[in-house]
Amino acid sequence: MTDDALATAWNDVNARIARAAPRGGVTLVAVGKTHPPEAIRALAACGARAFGENYVQEAIAKQAALADLSLEWHAIGPVQSNKARDVARHFDWLQTLDRAKLVEPLARHRDAGLAPLNVLIQVNIDDEDSKSGCAPADVSQLADMVGRHPTLRLRGLMALPAPLDLARRRAAFRRMRALFDTLASARAGIDTLSMGMSDDFELAIAEGATMVRVGSALFGARSRRAGS
Numbered sequence: 001m002t003d004d005a006l007a008t009a010w011n012d013v014n015a016r017i018a019r020a021a022p023r024g025g026v027t028l029v030a031v032g033k034t035h036p037p038e039a040i041r042a043l044a045a046c047g048a049r050a051f052g053e054n055y056v057q058e059a060i061a062k063q064a065a066l067a068d069l070s071l072e073w074h075a076i077g078p079v080q081s082n083k084a085r086d087v088a089r090h091f092d093w094l095q096t097l098d099r100a101k102l103v104e105p106l107a108r109h110r111d112a113g114l115a116p117l118n119v120l121i122q123v124n125i126d127d128e129d130s131k132s133g134c135a136p137a138d139v140s141q142l143a144d145m146v147g148r149h150p151t152l153r154l155r156g157l158m159a160l161p162a163p164l165d166l167a168r169r170r171a172a173f174r175r176m177r178a179l180f181d182t183l184a185s186a187r188a189g190i191d192t193l194s195m196g197m198s199d200d201f202e203l204a205i206a207e208g209a210t211m212v213r214v215g216s217a218l219f220g221a222r223s224r225r226a227g228s
């Protein structure tokens with residue numbers, strides 16, 4: 001996309017978010033996977049600050065190319081155990097904590113001189129075998145584990161519902177909101193429910209999302225090979 005097209009898309013997505021959430025309170029995370037650092041730089045020039053990346057190595061290369069900008073980086077892809085250190089060192093947020101085994105390595109590798117790593121627990125809300133995310137019943141225990149580490153800061157939940165019809169997606173968003181409300185009523189500092197992407201972020205906001213992750217509606221379509 002040209003820089004002009006990116007600016008148009010940025011304004012359009014923000015206007016749609018403002019209509020869906022007239023009282024504000026929704027953070028837009030721009031998902032730049034497969035797109036070059038130049039595209040992220042152009043979007044940052046429009047005012048974008050939070051960027052989501054799925055692949056750790058790709059993200060680290062982009063961060064190096066954009067080190068002159070003050071951006072907030074969100075890891076939004078599945079995290080292999082051997083990548084916990086890189087995530088702890090190179091990101092501001094991890095949105096996809098889905099198992100107990102990651103907690104200690106993340107906490108240990110987060111430099112105590114940095115702000116704590118913001119963590120969202122990813123929930124497999126459709127109960128799909130093939131998908132990442134913990135079971136809804138495991139959220140509380142994972143939250144307890146994260147809460148024991150001063151270098152981690154639990155902020156809430158994230159979901160990537162299966163691309164089913166809108167009625168079923170709405171139901172999944174609703175179940176997430178209920179889980180989120182339960183978590184937030186039991187603990188301090190829970191303020192983020194990340195759900196909704198290019199083709200359903202308005203629906204997610206209507207169901208209570210406070211953070212949306214938008215890729216193709218901002219950057220244009222990804223190639224099939226490089227996308228997810």
Ligand SMILES: *Cc1c(COP(=O)(O)O)cnc(C)c1O
Pocket residue numbers: 031033054076077160197198199213214215216217228
């Ligand atoms: C790619 C991706 C997105 C953005 O998807 P779009 O449909 O391009 O908006 C959001 N969240 C996750 C976890 C992703 O992998």
